[in-house]
Amino acid sequence: MIQNILLVDDEPDFSQGLARLIAAGFPEATVHTAKDGQEALALLEREPITLMLTDLRMPGLGGQELLRQALDEHSQLTVIVLTGYGSVESAVAALKAGAYDFLTKPIVKEELFRAVGKGLERARLLGENRSLRALAHACELERTLVGQSPAMRRLKSGIEAVAASDYTVLVRGESGTGKELVAGNIHALSTRGARPLVRVNCPAIPEHLLESELFGHVKGAFTGADRSRRGLFLAATGGSILLDEIGDIPLSVQTKLLRVLQEHEIRPVGSSETAKVNVRILATTNQDLEARIASGAFREDLFYRLNVLTVTTPPLRERAEDIPLLAAHFLEQCCAEMRLPPKALSPEVLACLASRSWPGNVRELQNFVRRLAVFCPAAQVDMQHLRQAGGGVEPCAASQAEPLAPYKQAKAHVVDEFTKRYLKQVLERTGGNVSEAARISGIERVSLQKIIKRMDGRPAGA
Structure with missing residues (x-):
């Protein structure tokens, strides 16, 4: 693990002496110095500082x-404060306020080494936790x-790519394609994943x-404002805010939102003062924003501020091969919600579902499967249950549908693919x-070796 230590002090002689002492005691670490707070903040932006x-x-x-x-900008940073003797109250x-430890001046070498050693160990543990959390979120x-x-x-690869940055993300796609779910995964996989995601x-x-x-x-500020209110941007401090269906916000609010994106600050209604905000903005829309710009309903400058990174959710018609997996997943979910014994979908029903167009996308399919779960009292959903739950859905062209693998075979294939990716x-x-x-996966070593052998994996150095 990279160990970068930042020492901030306005006394050059003291700073250089302390830096030499730390470098001698921790030769594996790189020690940086800054003469004031502004220089320290700039260095924190450039270097992956472990301990300050x-x-x-x-x-x-x-x-x-x-x-x-x-700590607002780098929530995982470990900080030790230095204070003169007699200023313990400040420490x-x-x-x-979030500091990990404090030392009083004059600095005692043994106490310095103890505090720095513990600080670096805390930073190492936090790094491991981040890695494990990222792996868990990938699963x-x-x-x-x-x-x-x-x-x-492609969608999952896109989510992992944009989650690694802190830029604004615009999630575009038709209604019912899971845009809000995608935005939630972007937040969870990001460095802000442990902080709140506020949905609007x-x-x-x-x-x-x-x-x-x-x-x-x-x-x-207005009639009925009998007390001050923080607002959702401040509630999301350190985390992300999801502006769902942003194409529908009025022009008056678009102007103020542009200021947030440009200046990273907000002005509460009725206030003459601004407040800095540390929030990542995620936005979703099912609208043609370019058409709304042309009609004057959406600001062009706001669009370009939002459209830094874009993820597009595919409609269900472009991934029809996923329909059997989705349908089986939703049926399992429905049975658990209604506390029913597990049910399965017959191959004919799966073929029929896969042949439909689903203009409402995944949401429409999920609602239809819910109806199947309600109307089917048996352990297997057959064509008669599908006809009973039809509710106006167009007839199936089951006879013309491509042959599908049985449910267990299709599920086993998906599990195997997931296992291969997880092992990799x-x-x-x-x-x-x-x-x-x-240790990381929570699987016994012998069991893991058997899984690797079954998947024909050959770990490096094994």
Whole structure:
């Protein structure tokens, strides 16, 4: 693991002496120095800092404010504060604000090494937790976004790619294709995954209330504002905010949202002061935003600010081969929700479902499978149950549909594909170390070796 230590102090002699001492005690680490808070923040943006030691009393941006801003932007950072003897109250305040430990000046070598050693160990454990969480979320991605078609594989790769950055993401796609689910996975896989994801259903909030909901308001800003309100952007501090169906927001709010994207600050309704926000913006839309721009209903500059990274969810007609897997998944889900014994879909029903166009996409298929679960009292859903649940859905062209594998065979194929991908990920992460892979995956080493052998895997160094 890379170990970069940042030392922040406005006294050059003290800073250089302390840096030499730390470098001698921890030769595997790289020590950086900064003379003030602003320089430290700039360095934090450029370098993957593991541990920061900062003086509390500095001109300009002091240690307490540096601590607050650093942890707002880098929530996993480990910070040790340095304070003069007799300023323990300031150190306690820093601990309450998120510092890991404190040292009093003059610095005692043994205490310094103990604190730095513990700080680096904490940073290492946090790094391992992030890696394990990323692996868990990758498995969750496979579980929540069902499908192995080329279109779905491209979508999952796109989600993993954009999640690694902190840029604004616009998720586009037809209604019912799972845009909100995709946005949730982007947040979960990102470095902000441990922080809140605040969801805003833009069309559901009246125009005169939307600005206040997003940016907050001060007491007396309008009739009924009997107290101040923070707003959803501030509620999402450190995390992400999902603006669902952003194409429907009014022009008046679009202008204020543009300011947030440009300046990273908000102004509550009725206030003359702005507040900085640390939030990643995710937005979804099923609208043709280019057409709305042409008609004057959507700001072009806002579109380009939102459209930094784009993920497009494929309609179900472009991944018809996923329909049997989706239908089986939804049926299993429905039976669990209704506390019914497990049911299976007959090959004829699967072929029939796969032959339909599903203009409402995945949501329409899910609702139809729910009806099948309700109307089928037996252990297997047959064509008679499908006709009973039809509800106006067009007749199947089952006779013309391509042959489908039986449910168990199709499910086994998907499980095998997932197992192969999981093994590849965990073995790459551990450099082929089977014992470490077994620890991470929670599988006994002997069992893992059997799975590898069954999948014809050959871990490096095994």
